[in-house]
Amino acid sequence: MSKPRIDYAAVFHALPGMVALLTPDLVYADANEDFLRLAGRTREQLVGRYIFDVFPENPNDPAAAGMRETQASMLRVVATGERDTMALLRYDIEDPERPGRWVEHFWSPVNAPVLGPDGNVVLIVHRVEEVTELIRARGGTGTDSSRARVLEAELYTRARELQELNERLRRAHARDREVALALQAAMLPAPTPIGHHRAAVRYRPAVGTLNVCGDWYDLVDLPGDRIAVAVGDVVGHGLRAACVMGQLRSALSAAARVADGPAQALEALGLYARYVEGAESSTAVKTYIDWATHTITYSSAGHPPPALLHSDGMVAFLDQATDPPLGARPEHVPRPQASTSFTEGATLVLYTDGLIERRLEDIDAGLARLADSLVRHGRSDPEVLADALLDDLLPPEGNNDDTALVIIRL
Template sequence: MGGVLDPVTRLAVLEAITDGALRELELEQVFDVLLPRVRELFAVDTATVLLTDAGGRQLVARAASGLEAEVFQGVRVPVGVGFAGRVAQQRKPVRIDRVDESTVVNPLLWTRGLRVLLGVPMVTQGDLVGVLHVGRTAPREFDDEEVVLLQLVADRLAMAAHAHRSRVERTAAAMLQDSLLPETLPATAEWHLAARYVPGAHSPVGGDWYDVFRLPGDRLGLVIGDVAGSGLAAAIVMGRLRSALRAYALEFTDPAEVLGRLDRKASHFEGYAMATIAYGVIDTPAHRLELALAGHPPPVLAVPDGRSVLVDAPVGPPVGYGLAVTGRRSVGVDLPPGALVALYTDGLVERRDVDLDMRLERLRAVTRAEPPETACVRIMAALVGDTPAADDVALLAVRRAMTAT
């Protein structure tokens, strides 16, 4: 027999998923409220939500009513495999009337004695969020109306799960990025530093970063980089590249060699990640900067006589995708007393409908051999002003003192 819902039950389902109070609840509370109601209204024994993992290749049991062991045991189902995997892959409802190892991956379902299952995809804004499925231990048929109504429930749950995931990712990415930016810059009596980081207007967190660290032999490492993309994924890649670059910097003195090693690592382990990076090493006794660029705009060098120039350095390919097959090159730059070097990401100079060369010229013109904090204030005022940048902005300024103290 079919399970045709009467008008009262249909109305109850619609009221349950449109209840305004759900908007005030956390995701777990939404599950706690709706899944028992689903069991009651659809006259089923189990209701389970599986959400996609970070890579979108597996479904993970996140909430259940009637078969909580799925959650407790961390059930995972590959997309495209078994009952729930087929729902996710096809992104359409699936009904089965035989529950065993030939139709489902999770043995908990048939050991629970389920005879029939109905699963619907959880999709919002074109993205697969997960799968909602219900089951019953007694034989029955799920009719088309029940499929439509369960899909409405899944859509409501998908919206809640998507919003929750977005909030969590933004928070996690912001915390990760904050933890990776230096709390203090290793200034000395002769070398002074200042920096800025401002997230882009369209994303609170991106993949831009700067780093400064001491190296053996009285050397100072300077890094500024920009990972393609935004959000948690970009922040995670940024963290990995930052750590790997620091490790390679301890092993190799040539910045070009360090970027070459980093490129190999990123190309092999980071999949489709790509980043532009400027990496320089200041030999403090020699007052000289060795610099290598991986797809990154050149820094500005300003000297006390009023001259400022974009450093003439070879720009190699970005890091990632194994692009630097012919090797990378470094360039040496002498830093006279009072000289200032400003490194930056492209968010500082790129603006829609504005010529990039004009923006670079503006940056060169306003960069002066002055205290780094003053230079950062001047550069940000001239290049950012009161208009938020669409992309992240990172700026790192380092200056050699006029006289050693």
């Protein structure tokens, strides 16, 4: 089926309400039928003429400011390329059939840009709501009554301005969230193969426009049959948190390759975090898994403890080497480190607080839920287990915090 051919010029002229198009020099390029009718001008009287030659200020009103305010608004649009909603204004119009007679009018204008291929403003869309009759209909002719009517109409205009501002903020926040998510996706790739060992990773962003956070994970191959696994969480939201996350993840990944163990790697990260704006109080946990000795060595900087599901179905939380978050101490202090053994078939789970923490609930309740879910699904393949944990532990309507999850079958 062929697409209908649309006569956009005809659509423009038929638009309800007063709409005119002006060049960046404030010269009329066109006006729709309602604009011509309500302004009392013909197209020939407008097109090609400077706006304030067609509609000059009332010379009998020394306090009139409609021309100055309208000009300032349109020039802002040209300079910024952004829409400008004007407050209610009084702008009298000379009667075209009775020169010298000025008719009182109240207008509520909005000026919006039309951008060319180079991003510059090529036209200004001047949309006007004629509210003169509305103000008159509210009654009264005295000065106090007129001021009250103007105030009422201006409150209406301000409410509309707030609606438009909220929409612009929503779009800006959505763009910020989109960029942050793209950055996180680029920095949190699927893990590289770790020999014959099976692993699964997941990242779930928070619901809501403003809640993109700085959760991350990292897996590093080490010499011998060893790997280093880490998860971390940056305080804050949005693009800034995502950028800090990328810096900390990269720094810890590099430190893991040269450090003697997880505590030393976190010490190096803590020193680095002092010089990264926004990294203060970030948390992280680092584990080294050695299949030759069947041991897990770990250290935590203020992060929830990893969970170890033993092959006999028991769950243990690795919480014997917990220290304050990164940059929390004014002086450098060596971080603690602990080790535990495992048998073949056990499962190690690292995660961020979005998986277990809920507002107004003790963290122990979240840890108990995680342990229960691990016992019920622990024999599953890591990929299946990862999805099961998310289904069990995250609210069905989505969480207000990000969640990173790493599962290693030992």
